[in-house]
Amino acid sequence: MDSLNSILSAISTVVWGPFILIPLLLGTGLWLTIRLGGLQFRALGRATRHVFATDPDEQSTEGDISNYQALTTALAATVGVGNIVGVATALSIGGPGALVWIWITGLVGMASKYTEAYLGVRFRTTDSKGEMSGGPQQYLKRGIPGPLGSVLAVFFAIFAICASFGIGNLAQANAVATNMESTFGIAPAATGAILFVLVGSVLLGGIHAIGRITAAFVPLMIIVYVLGGLYVIFSHAAEIPAAFAMIFSDAFTGTAAGGGFVGSTIMMAIQYGVARGIFSNESGMGSAAIAAAAAKTPHPARQGLVSMTQTFIDTIIVVTITGLVIVVGGTWDMGRDEAGIMTAEAFSRVLPGDWGGTIVSLSIIFFAFSTIMAWAYYGERSLESLCGRKASIPYRMFFACLLFVGSVSELELAWTFSDLANGLIAIPNLIGLLLLSGLVARETKAYLAFDPKLNKPVDEVRVFVKSQGMDWK
Numbered sequence: 481m482d483s484l485n486s487i488l489s490a491i492s493t494v495v496w497g498p499f500i501l502i503p504l505l506l507g508t509g510l511w512l513t514i515r516l517g518g519l520q521f522r523a524l525g526r527a528t529r530h531v532f533a534t535d536p537d538e539q540s541t542e543g544d545i546s547n548y549q550a551l552t553t554a555l556a557a558t559v560g561v562g563n564i565v566g567v568a569t570a571l572s573i574g575g576p577g578a579l580v581w582i583w584i585t586g587l588v589g590m591a592s593k594y595t596e597a598y599l600g601v602r603f604r605t606t607d608s609k610g611e612m613s614g615g616p617q618q619y620l621k622r623g624i625p626g627p628l629g630s631v632l633a634v635f636f637a638i639f640a641i642c643a644s645f646g647i648g649n650l651a652q653a654n655a656v657a658t659n660m661e662s663t664f665g666i667a668p669a670a671t672g673a674i675l676f677v678l679v680g681s682v683l684l685g686g687i688h689a690i691g692r693i694t695a696a697f698v699p700l701m702i703i704v705y706v707l708g709g710l711y712v713i714f715s716h717a718a719e720i721p722a723a724f725a726m727i728f729s730d731a732f733t734g735t736a737a738g739g740g741f742v743g744s745t746i747m748m749a750i751q752y753g754v755a756r757g758i759f760s761n762e763s764g765m766g767s768a769a770i771a772a773a774a775a776k777t778p779h780p781a782r783q784g785l786v787s788m789t790q791t792f793i794d795t796i797i798v799v800t801i802t803g804l805v806i807v808v809g810g811t812w813d814m815g816r817d818e819a820g821i822m823t824a825e826a827f828s829r830v831l832p833g834d835w836g837g838t839i840v841s842l843s844i845i846f847f848a849f850s851t852i853m854a855w856a857y858y859g860e861r862s863l864e865s866l867c868g869r870k871a872s873i874p875y876r877m878f879f880a881c882l883l884f885v886g887s888v889s890e891l892e893l894a895w896t897f898s899d900l901a902n903g904l905i906a907i908p909n910l911i912g913l914l915l916l917s918g919l920v921a922r923e924t925k926a927y928l929a930f931d932p933k934l935n936k937p938v939d940e941v942r943v944f945v946k947s948q949g950m951d952w953k
Contacts, residue, residue, distance in 0.1 A: 582799055632908040772786075
């Protein structure tokens with residue numbers, strides 16, 4: 481295991497180094513922000529309102545789930561262990577300044593999330609069972625002419641399958657097992673068996689079952705965690721200004737501290753901030769576009785805007801609360817080996833009794849469970865693009881079995897594999913977003929000029945789509 485972890489870590493260091501993924505990820509997000517005219521800032525309010533005030537007529541449009549269910553499915557995949565353990569790992573290695581780079585990744589990533597969700601709907605197709613199929617594996621192949629698009633699509637699908645076993649399986653199962661053992665004394669093997677049964681049962685229902693479950697409990701679990709975090713922050717209200725000063729200072733100066741924390745450079749703050757940022761919100765990875773493609777919506781721009789709010793909720797709200805709790809709770813320098821319990825310790829120092837550890841443990845369990853379900857769908861759709869629907873059942877069975885392996889494996893290996901898989905899945909997608917940015921910018925500008933308040937009746941939108949000559953359904 482140590483040798484395998486060393487090999488994967490070395491590869492991951494190159495992928496996440498200063499010459500490949502970090503400039504590509506941030507550069508693509510910045511470029512899309514410019515091409516779209518700062519859409520994530522201009523339209524965030526309208527997008528948020530549309531999430532909760534969707535026209536009932538939209539349910540008559542083609543698609544498998546509502547745009548709200550598509551949002552909560554994407555949130556289920558992103559609001560997970562990365563928001564708790566991932567942020568703690570970033571701060572333990574990169575220092576408090578890593579939080580700034582997580583924010584930057586999220587802010588420019590909102591443009592990336594809009595673009596990939598737009599393209600996911602724009603180039604979706606109908607599979608042999610009459611269900612919508614879309615995502616980078618479709619829009620890279622259908623949107624980019626020539627062999628380049630097909631090659632990028634194949635690489636994305638392969639990396640997405642690998643990522644579903646990393647970010648969506650091993651890391652999540654490991655975090656659940658660790659917290660179940662530390663909080664409730666349940667053996668990791670027992671947790672693995674429970675996950676196998678529960679997840680396997682849900683996967684039998686496909687995207688419809690996943691959409692119903694995530695729509696029901698994802699908002700609740702986020703609210704419980706956020707309220708607990710806000711209590712901790714308000715309890716340390718006097719320390720908040722100093723915490724922000726430390727965070728912004730360390731982002732550009734690096735940190736050296738005692739207590740088992742060897743030290744960090746600015747590059748480490750950037751590297752782990754960006755890596756954990758993308759692990760948390762998945763902007764640029766293209767995964768959320770797979771869920772967006774299943775949404776009932778009259779136009780790709782509407783679902784793109786809805787999906788964009790997911791990055792804001794995940795990074796600017798949930799991740800910020802976790803980071804501030806860790807900083808003001810004084811646990812950020814506990815060391816990398818303690819990252820798995822760092823957030824729980826910060827909560828426990830403020831909340832009475834065992835409430836702190838219990839809230840964090842339950843949040844990790846529910847966050848991870850929802851992430852597992854969403855990523856099972858992402859991986860399945862990616863495999864289907866390569867092998868057809870016949871691969872669905874074997875994939876679901878293997879995915880469920882691997883949860884047991886993740887429950888009893890080493891945390892460091894699970895995180896290393898997840899980081900590498902995240903980096904590899906993002907590369908072909910980011911290249912595709914750059915190449916298709918012109919199309920998205922043109923069509924988005926035209927649609928928002930036609931429907932600036934996102935409230936045009938579905939019939940009028942259909943007439944507009946036809947007038948634009950869009951080959952879309």
